[in-house]
Amino acid sequence: MLKAAVIGCGSIAKYRHLPEYAANPEVTLTAVCDINQERAEELGSMFDAMAYTDYQDMLEREDIDIVSVCTPNYLHAPVSIAALNAGVHVLCEKPMATSTQEADDMIEAAKNAQKWLMIAHNQRFVPSHQRARDMIARGELGKIYSFRTAFGHGGPEGWSADGADSWFFKKDEAFIGAMGDLGVHKTDLLRYILGEDFTSVGAFIETSAKDHSTVDDTAVCVLRTGTGIIGTLAASWSYTAAEDNATVIYAEKGIMKLEDDPQYNVVIDYADGEKARFELGGIQTNESGGQTNSGVIDSFVSSVQADEEPAIPGEEGKKSLEVILGALEANESKTIVDLDLG
Structure with a gap:
């Protein structure tokens, strides 16, 4: 059973990432994080997960296997790299970064950590x-x-x-x-x-x-x-x-x-x-009514379980x-x- 967390508790997390993790029988939702404490606590309560306002604190305290990065675009690279450096597989929302250099840094961090990086192109x-x-x-x-x-x-x-x-x-x-x-x-x-x-x-x-x-x-x-x-x-x-x-x-x-x-x-x-x-x-x-299972989370979970390159690795996102x-x-x-x- 993989332990999952989500960083960023906006709509993409609320309506896609969190429900799809919750529906996957191979995953246990462990933690959520958002700088908006009320939002983090609301989704934490909804999905029975610990709520954090500091992702570094969450990465240090929680035993996590995989994490979704659902933050504003400018935080995709630093948050993903921090998670990879902490030994966590990363699913990052699109666009993966705000520059080619940031994308390269994310790809390099995944290689160095020997963890998988996937970009959520649903x-x-x-x-x-x-x-x-x-x-x-x-x-x-x-x-x-x-x-x-x-x-x-x-x-x-x-x-x-x-x-x-x-x-x-x-x-x-x-x-x-x-x-x-x-x-x-x-x-x-x-x-x-x-x-x-x-x-x-x-x-x-x-x-x-x-x-x-x-x-x-x-x-x-x-x-x-x-x-x-x-x-x-x-x-x-x-x-x-x-x-x-x-x-x-x-x-x-x-x-x-x-x-x-x-x-x-x-x-x-x-x-x-x-x-x-x-x-x-x-x-x-x-x-209205358009939020069906995207297939992204299930694909990411399967790749981590099988230790196989994900469907959309960092190189493709770049x-x-x-x-x-x-x-x-x-x-x-x-x-x-x-x-x-x-």
Whole structure:
């Protein structure tokens, strides 16, 4: 039985990490930590775990095997490194860090401690995305030409524990806005589905919808892989109606739409006129009723138990982060930025 703890008691911990640990029969929840004592004690009581306000104190006092890092972005690296140095396996929320150097430091700490580091990119576990990856890898769509993907909703106000005063909107704590919150999900997803890394990125990034924000709330990127697959990525907190989490793949043998249809998770319109429709179970959403098991915690627990590399190790998280960092650079320089993800 693995003993688990969660550092950071905001909404991602409350609605995803803690319930999924509690539902896993191989895990005992030991402790929770948050600088907000009331919040830590509330979740500690809810999940029968010790509550702390100092993560260093928690790491010293508790016998922990695994920990989820669910803090604001600027704390991902220092908290993860402290936990790894304490001999604890780490599952870190995305984006894994605020710089390439921080990501490298996290990866190095995991290697030195001989502990596993996984980044919580949950879109890899969505059934429609897994089906798409398998079909593309088997060549069932032929040559892939291009794509478009989007992740947008009304913003963290309705999701974050602190509402409009959330750290999500503060540059010194979040570092990056919609691109880090939503865009990094899609850079990771596309790398996963296509089986390729991106080699260049261009971007337009704006803060146009949130008067209380010092980070971006709307962004559009153009991306290119090494084999010449090109496409667009939109990430936004300015979608004032329904959430959008769809991806479309344009290929030699047809067009594949993922999470674009209200009933069918995968829709394929083949070039010969044939059609395929698959109902595979919905994608997670921030909207009411959208909090199903993400698969992230179960995958992490299994990898630790088997002492096998996790599904999304630090190196993968770093590559997805670097696309976002490249987009920031492209927006600032008004140029296409070449990415070195070797």
